[in-house]
Amino acid sequence: MHGVANQLTGAPNVLFGMDPLVVSLAIFVITYAVIVTERLNRAIVAMLGAGFMIFSGVLDQHAAFQAVDLNTISLLTGMMVIVAIAQKSGLFQYVAIVAAKAVKADPWRITLMLAVVTAVFSALLDNVTAVLLIAPVAILITNELDQKPYPYLFSIILASNIGGTATLIGDPPNIMIGSAADLTFMDFIANTAPVAVVVFVVTMVPIYFMWGRSMRASEESRAQVMAFNEREAITDMRLLKQSLFIIALTVFGFVAPAPFNHEPGTVAMFTASIFLLLRAFGRPMEDQSHETHRAFSEVEWVTIFFFVGLFIVVAGIERAGVLEIVAEEIITLTGGDLTLVALLILWASAVLSTIVDNIPFVATMIPVINNLGSTFSPDEIMTLWWSLSLGACLGGNGSLVGASANLVVAGFAERAGHRIGFVQFMLLAFPLMLVSIVISTAYVYLRYL
Amino acid sequence: MSLENLTLTTAALRLKPDQPLQESITAMIAAGLECAPVCDGDKVVAVLSLDDVLSDLVPVVARVDHGLTDLAFAGDSLHLLDKQLQQRLTLTTGVAAAPVGPQNVLKIDCPILEAVFLLSRRSPLPVIGPDGELKGMASSADLVRALIKRQEQH
Numbered sequence: 001m002h003g004v005a006n007q008l009t010g011a012p013n014v015l016f017g018m019d020p021l022v023v024s025l026a027i028f029v030i031t032y033a034v035i036v037t038e039r040l041n042r043a044i045v046a047m048l049g050a051g052f053m054i055f056s057g058v059l060d061q062h063a064a065f066q067a068v069d070l071n072t073i074s075l076l077t078g079m080m081v082i083v084a085i086a087q088k089s090g091l092f093q094y095v096a097i098v099a100a101k102a103v104k105a106d107p108w109r110i111t112l113m114l115a116v117v118t119a120v121f122s123a124l125l126d127n128v129t130a131v132l133l134i135a136p137v138a139i140l141i142t143n144e145l146d147q148k149p150y151p152y153l154f155s156i157i158l159a160s161n162i163g164g165t166a167t168l169i170g171d172p173p174n175i176m177i178g179s180a181a182d183l184t185f186m187d188f189i190a191n192t193a194p195v196a197v198v199v200f201v202v203t204m205v206p207i208y209f210m211w212g213r214s215m216r217a218s219e220e221s222r223a224q225v226m227a228f229n230e231r232e233a234i235t236d237m238r239l240l241k242q243s244l245f246i247i248a249l250t251v252f253g254f255v256a257p258a259p260f261n262h263e264p265g266t267v268a269m270f271t272a273s274i275f276l277l278l279r280a281f282g283r284p285m286e287d288q289s290h291e292t293h294r295a296f297s298e299v300e301w302v303t304i305f306f307f308v309g310l311f312i313v314v315a316g317i318e319r320a321g322v323l324e325i326v327a328e329e330i331i332t333l334t335g336g337d338l339t340l341v342a343l344l345i346l347w348a349s350a351v352l353s354t355i356v357d358n359i360p361f362v363a364t365m366i367p368v369i370n371n372l373g374s375t376f377s378p379d380e381i382m383t384l385w386w387s388l389s390l391g392a393c394l395g396g397n398g399s400l401v402g403a404s405a406n407l408v409v410a411g412f413a414e415r416a417g418h419r420i421g422f423v424q425f426m427l428l429a430f431p432l433m434l435v436s437i438v439i440s441t442a443y444v445y446l447r448y449l
Numbered sequence: 450m451s452l453e454n455l456t457l458t459t460a461a462l463r464l465k466p467d468q469p470l471q472e473s474i475t476a477m478i479a480a481g482l483e484c485a486p487v488c489d490g491d492k493v494v495a496v497l498s499l500d501d502v503l504s505d506l507v508p509v510v511a512r513v514d515h516g517l518t519d520l521a522f523a524g525d526s527l528h529l530l531d532k533q534l535q536q537r538l539t540l541t542t543g544v545a546a547a548p549v550g551p552q553n554v555l556k557i558d559c560p561i562l563e564a565v566f567l568l569s570r571r572s573p574l575p576v577i578g579p580d581g582e583l584k585g586m587a588s589s590a591d592l593v594r595a596l597i598k599r600q601e602q603h
Binding site: 228235 | 508509510511513514515516517519521522523524526528529
């Protein structure tokens, strides 16, 4: 998306001389509507939408390829490869068990610790992986403690989205925003992490009053959890050490000063390659191929192609001038008042991210904010990026469909015999999400406006 | 060549669907059986295997997709196993046993290659006729014996 607006110039040559604005908008609306219905795989829909943008003549292939933000794609793919290899080490289960034992297997403190662990992992890895690794351990612990798993899973879901808000790589919207606005890992640490910490603390308070204060476990069952041997969770010590080294190297790459600073996509791809090399080193060719093939096969290609398709669909409406009109309408509606624009973006992105996937929304909003650059100064535009990031990431907590991690935990819990109801989840999650947006509003207002 | 050409073992035990699970398991262990058909009259309606009984004791989080792949860290967890077994033993055999399906029964007209394939994964298995009636039991030993005998004859 970065710089796409400048590259996609020239009038589109649309089939049968149709109006490019109407054609691109129709393709965009139909694509997004089908994605929202969740009746078809979202990657298929986005790729088809991208195809229609090209075949209708709104974009040519060259413009479509230029629209794909390779920094975002590289960052996502590189991190997915790193996670695919590292998760086999047992590192994440190890940390979860240590956390549970550190609080003497007290049910409420375990809830809190698992939420903290999930938030930290979600900040450093992708949310879906973090919850997929923590939720099974959480359910086993609740089985041992004779506790209902719901409060634990509820906290894990919310923590993953809050943790993801804190960093550049924590949540896909941040990856896209960071790439589009040339924001660094440290920019996010300085701007979204503080509010994420406050939101996390405030979110855990009602959870304590709702469930935590009445959680009780027998001495016998707590002793069972205390008997867990975290060392047994580590399946491969060499891999564990390599994983820690690569994760540290990747984070260093994100925060490194010149001359080591590079785009996040380059850093993630490079450290993923080093990780693959470490795994292959000294092994027979057949094992190398097997290990490399396995790591690549675990990349979530559906997500990657979903992004590719979306970038092209959004570039279509951008080239036809639709997003320029949207930007002008925002200015008209708010009278060009930065406070109103920032709060509009924050609240609209939060509410919409509760209802629909936040990725398509952010993909659309990025060029809209870029278009607002003619009205606002670069510093003011920065406020809008943080508003979009906070709204889109925290909005994911509003309902079960708000973020992929929510659906993944709900799906896993159901398979494990603990169904999480849509309404049951939303009754508490939606008000908590609104509280987090109120906090974000105060933060944006006090810090940037 | 199909299972029809084989001499099947007579089923040493026929369990009833309303029989308590504990009673069925005790009878199977006493008869030295790993697997027994659950019959409604002459018809096989389910199959009870000790493997399934054991697998039901594994925490669900380790039995589902993306679940735990290793439970070594959890220690003996006898508390969990006891609780799970206690719950299972309150069931009747018909509820606890796995319903008849291609994985746990063989049809009498099953070609021998398919029988080799299925019995290599789980043995013994009940053999049923066209109307689901019990014809006997087939085991890996029955099949290997029949195949060796065939070699010797040729």
